[in-house]
Amino acid sequence: MPDLRLDTVAIGTLADVSMTVRAGEVVCLSGASGSGKSRLLRAVADLEPHQGRVYLDNTEQASVPAHDWRRQVMMVPADSQWWFDEVGAHFPKGNQEPLPEALGFPPEVMHWTISRLSSGERQRLALWRALAGQPRVLLLDEPTANLDHDMSLAVENWLLSEIRKQEMPVLWVAHDQAQIQRVADRHLHIVDNHLEPAHGSD
């Protein structure tokens, strides 16, 4: 059961970020637009140079090749990237996992072209692709931003059940207070250049 630990991480204007996210725990991050939420996730995923240290259990990020680290510490950005023409080509070969019902796709979605996908379809498939890679940590950047209310609830529930089942530590960037209340075990808010426990959070 891995723990994710940040030790005095600093990136951009954000300084001194230290925390432990336990296995199966969801820590929500909020803050004004441009306050550095996405960059912090990128630092934890080793996608941007930063100060301080990040550990997965006792393994330090700096001691692992970046591509190995990113496979284990999986960031799902708000705007997902796709490289091939078809959806299925982005999934691990021989992927046996059934398509989660909560995502609302027919089985033939694997043959759909990327160009036809709506932004909400892209977002849901990016989440499914991330989980299909069996990461040990999830970093979610506004994972339901392009979804309507009912689909957001369905995707949240599916994510939470996977997070509990796989016991992944999770950093989840969110703006919607109602969503934060539903999913967060802890809620941290960016104030000036620091992360602080949000008012009303336990």
Ligand SMILES: Nc1ncnc2c1ncn2[C@@H]1O[C@H](COP(=O)(O)OP(=O)(O)OP(=O)(O)O)[C@@H](O)[C@H]1O
């Ligand atoms: N590589 C970079 N070099 C310098 N500044 C950057 C870099 N990437 C992002 N920034 C700046 O850092 C700030 C924080 O960006 P970030 O994307 O983390 O914001 P955010 O809190 O996620 O905002 P939003 O809620 O709008 O998505 C922004 O002012 C952005 O322009």
